[in-house]
Amino acid sequence: MGLSDWLADYDPSDITIATAASHSSLQIFHGAKKMGFKTLALASGDRDLRYYDAYPLATPDEIWRFEDWSELPKRAEELRERNTIIVPHGSLIEYMGTGAFAAVEVPVYGNRHVLEFESNRDKERAWLEAANITMPKEVSDPKDIVEPVIVKYHGAKGGKGFFIAKNYHEYKRQIQEGEPHTIQEFVMGTRYYLHYFHSRLDNDGFVVHSGLQSDGANQADATPVHGSLEMLSIDRRDESNIDELNRIGSIKELQEAGIDPQFVVTGNIPMVIRESLLPKVFQMGEGVVKESYDRFGGLWGPFCLETIVTPDLEFKVFEISARIVAGTNPFVQGSAYSEMIEPGLSTGVRIAKDILKGAKEGKLDVICT
Numbered sequence: 507m508g509l510s511d512w513l514a515d516y517d518p519s520d521i522t523i524a525t526a527a528s529h530s531s532l533q534i535f536h537g538a539k540k541m542g543f544k545t546l547a548l549a550s551g552d553r554d555l556r557y558y559d560a561y562p563l564a565t566p567d568e569i570w571r572f573e574d575w576s577e578l579p580k581r582a583e584e585l586r587e588r589n590t591i592i593v594p595h596g597s598l599i600e601y602m603g604t605g606a607f608a609a610v611e612v613p614v615y616g617n618r619h620v621l622e623f624e625s626n627r628d629k630e631r632a633w634l635e636a637a638n639i640t641m642p643k644e645v646s647d648p649k650d651i652v653e654p655v656i657v658k659y660h661g662a663k664g665g666k667g668f669f670i671a672k673n674y675h676e677y678k679r680q681i682q683e684g685e686p687h688t689i690q691e692f693v694m695g696t697r698y699y700l701h702y703f704h705s706r707l708d709n710d711g712f713v714v715h716s717g718l719q720s721d722g723a724n725q726a727d728a729t730p731v732h733g734s735l736e737m738l739s740i741d742r743r744d745e746s747n748i749d750e751l752n753r754i755g756s757i758k759e760l761q762e763a764g765i766d767p768q769f770v771v772t773g774n775i776p777m778v779i780r781e782s783l784l785p786k787v788f789q790m791g792e793g794v795v796k797e798s799y800d801r802f803g804g805l806w807g808p809f810c811l812e813t814i815v816t817p818d819l820e821f822k823v824f825e826i827s828a829r830i831v832a833g834t835n836p837f838v839q840g841s842a843y844s845e846m847i848e849p850g851l852s853t854g855v856r857i858a859k860d861i862l863k864g865a866k867e868g869k870l871d872v873i874c875t
């Protein structure tokens with residue numbers, strides 16, 4: 507049994523869109539309901555979900571609660587009987603674990619195998635660098651720290667525990683011994699989290715060709731075409747406590763007082779980027795998509811490049827999220843960019859539109875795995 511067997515029994519006019527009750531679920535359900543789908547929230551334990559009642563246009567039709575996320579795969583048949591398509595987000599993958607999520611026997615919107623590339627730093631770097639993207643330098647020996655670095659623990663979620671060090675002494679003072687981590691150049695600049703959407707079903711607008719020039723620029727006459735690429739919105743994460751530390755003193759003064767900056771995401775701020783940077787924004791998005799087909803069968807649906815723009819107007823990309831990011835949440839009513847594609851086009855609506863088109867054209871197998 508695989509995707510084509512599951513979909514063979516699906517009624518395309520009666521699809522349920524399911525996701526975990528957190529992260530960007532309000533937006534996903536809002537978009538799904540707007541496009542006429544049934545909606546199902548998946549939750550564990552006794553998590554308080556009354557906040558859904560406050561937003562009637564995004565309230566899921568049904569909520570399933572599990573004692574533990576390991577129960578979800580056991581209810582795959584029941585989910586398929588409801589013609590369910592799971593829309594993944596960061597929290598769902600975190601709750602279930604990448605391996606368990608990849609094995610769930612229910613159609614998943616997007617390429618579920620990409621998540622393995624996203625969670626493996628070496629695979630991620632190889633993919634992005636092959637797409638002509640510049641990433642921050644890595645320092646393999648902490649004794650070689652001569653410029654500010656950011657130290658990231660593997661598997662740490664939402665920036666928890668990350669710290670800045672300007673030399674070996676500062677590294678030694680803060681490192682949790684024995685915890686696997688990466689030491690990365692701390693890039694000085696301004697952060698932009700770019701929210702893309704790649705549809706395999708649409709071939710209009712900014713078209714993604716499979717052949718790119720070596721500098722990543724589009725080769726207009728190249729064939730075949732992979733589909734279209736949109737850049738729907740941009741945010742900047744608000745991170746506690748780093749983003750407001752300057753309210754009480756310089757980082758140096760605070761560190762002397764024993765207060766270290768932290769990078770825990772607490773919210774998101776809408777952004778726009780200077781227009782002259784848009785060609786590069788699209789080149790990077792196109793390069794990532796094109797390279798994903800060469801490496802693992804494609805990345806489609808929503809994805810995000812997490813970037814820092816230096817004073818030389820160069821992008822350094824420190825992360826890719828190969829699914830919807832919570833930074834799209836400020837744009838339930840659309841963004842300065844999506845408004846020029848279609849009024850009110852949130853990422854949640856965009857996902858639902860892609861699924862609707864797939865259902866109508868009998869192409870759910872093209873957009874699900």
Ligand code: AMP
Nearest residue numbers: 642656665690691692693743769824825
């Ligand atoms: P990440 O978990 O990799 O998304 O990183 C969490 C946060 O740390 C980001 O949102 C940035 O604010 C910051 N950050 C990550 N990598 C870098 C870098 N190389 N230089 C500067 N800041 C960074």
